[in-house]
Amino acid sequence: MSTSKQKTAAAKEMNTHKQIPSNAPFVFGKMNYIITAVSLLVLVLGFVLMSGTDGNIYDTKRTTLAPIVVILGFCIGFVAIFYKEKPKDNSAE
Numbered sequence: 001m002s003t004s005k006q007k008t009a010a011a012k013e014m015n016t017h018k019q020i021p022s023n024a025p026f027v028f029g030k031m032n033y034i035i036t037a038v039s040l041l042v043l044v045l046g047f048v049l050m051s052g053t054d055g056n057i058y059d060t061k062r063t064t065l066a067p068i069v070v071i072l073g074f075c076i077g078f079v080a081i082f083y084k085e086k087p088k089d090n091s092a093e
Helices: 003-016 030-051 060-082
Strands: none
Touching: 030 060
Protein backbone atom coordinates (compact mmCIF):
# COMPACT_ATOMS: atom_id res chain seq x y z
CA MET A 1 0.00 0.00 0.00
CA SER A 2 1.39 3.39 -0.93
CA THR A 3 1.76 6.24 1.54
CA SER A 4 -1.02 8.33 -0.03
CA LYS A 5 -3.49 5.45 0.35
CA GLN A 6 -2.39 5.00 3.95
CA LYS A 7 -2.98 8.70 4.64
CA THR A 8 -6.46 8.67 3.13
CA ALA A 9 -7.37 5.50 5.02
CA ALA A 10 -6.15 7.06 8.26
CA ALA A 11 -8.07 10.26 7.56
CA LYS A 12 -11.29 8.32 6.90
CA GLU A 13 -10.81 6.37 10.12
CA MET A 14 -10.33 9.56 12.13
CA ASN A 15 -13.47 11.18 10.65
CA THR A 16 -15.69 8.19 11.38
CA HIS A 17 -14.94 8.21 15.10
CA LYS A 18 -16.15 11.74 15.84
CA GLN A 19 -18.71 11.75 18.61
CA ILE A 20 -20.70 14.54 20.18
CA PRO A 21 -20.37 14.54 23.97
CA SER A 22 -23.61 13.76 25.76
CA ASN A 23 -23.25 16.78 28.06
CA ALA A 24 -22.89 19.33 25.24
CA PRO A 25 -25.01 22.46 25.88
CA PHE A 26 -27.81 23.42 23.50
CA VAL A 27 -27.12 26.19 21.03
CA PHE A 28 -30.34 28.05 21.83
CA GLY A 29 -32.09 28.51 25.13
CA LYS A 30 -35.78 28.31 25.97
CA MET A 31 -36.31 32.02 25.32
CA ASN A 32 -34.83 31.72 21.81
CA TYR A 33 -37.43 29.12 20.91
CA ILE A 34 -40.26 31.22 22.37
CA ILE A 35 -39.16 34.26 20.34
CA THR A 36 -38.88 32.05 17.24
CA ALA A 37 -42.46 30.82 17.75
CA VAL A 38 -43.67 34.42 18.09
CA SER A 39 -41.79 35.28 14.91
CA LEU A 40 -43.48 32.47 13.01
CA LEU A 41 -46.91 33.54 14.28
CA VAL A 42 -46.29 37.13 13.15
CA LEU A 43 -45.14 35.87 9.73
CA VAL A 44 -48.27 33.74 9.32
CA LEU A 45 -50.42 36.71 10.34
CA GLY A 46 -48.68 38.88 7.74
CA PHE A 47 -49.23 36.36 4.96
CA VAL A 48 -52.88 35.91 5.94
CA LEU A 49 -53.33 39.67 5.80
CA MET A 50 -51.63 39.70 2.42
CA SER A 51 -53.92 37.04 0.98
CA GLY A 52 -57.10 38.92 1.94
CA THR A 53 -60.68 37.86 1.38
CA ASP A 54 -62.07 40.31 -1.15
CA GLY A 55 -61.00 40.88 -4.74
CA ASN A 56 -59.47 44.33 -4.25
CA ILE A 57 -55.71 43.84 -4.70
CA TYR A 58 -54.96 47.53 -4.10
CA ASP A 59 -56.36 47.51 -0.59
CA THR A 60 -54.21 49.32 2.01
CA LYS A 61 -54.21 46.21 4.18
CA ARG A 62 -52.62 44.15 1.40
CA THR A 63 -50.20 46.69 0.01
CA THR A 64 -49.00 48.44 3.17
CA LEU A 65 -49.93 46.72 6.43
CA ALA A 66 -49.23 43.11 5.43
CA PRO A 67 -45.67 43.71 4.13
CA ILE A 68 -44.84 45.69 7.27
CA VAL A 69 -46.08 42.80 9.44
CA VAL A 70 -44.06 40.27 7.41
CA ILE A 71 -40.88 42.35 7.70
CA LEU A 72 -41.54 42.69 11.44
CA GLY A 73 -41.81 38.90 11.66
CA PHE A 74 -38.43 38.46 9.96
CA CYS A 75 -36.87 41.06 12.29
CA ILE A 76 -38.21 39.20 15.31
CA GLY A 77 -36.67 36.04 13.83
CA PHE A 78 -33.25 37.70 13.68
CA VAL A 79 -33.66 38.80 17.29
CA ALA A 80 -34.47 35.19 18.22
CA ILE A 81 -31.25 33.98 16.61
CA PHE A 82 -28.98 36.55 18.24
CA TYR A 83 -30.68 36.75 21.65
CA LYS A 84 -28.44 35.60 24.46
CA GLU A 85 -29.66 35.27 28.03
CA LYS A 86 -27.74 37.09 30.67
CA PRO A 87 -26.16 34.82 33.28
CA LYS A 88 -27.90 34.83 36.62
CA ASP A 89 -25.98 36.48 39.43
CA ASN A 90 -26.27 34.25 42.50
CA SER A 91 -24.11 36.38 44.79
CA ALA A 92 -25.83 37.53 47.99
CA GLU A 93 -25.36 41.14 48.98
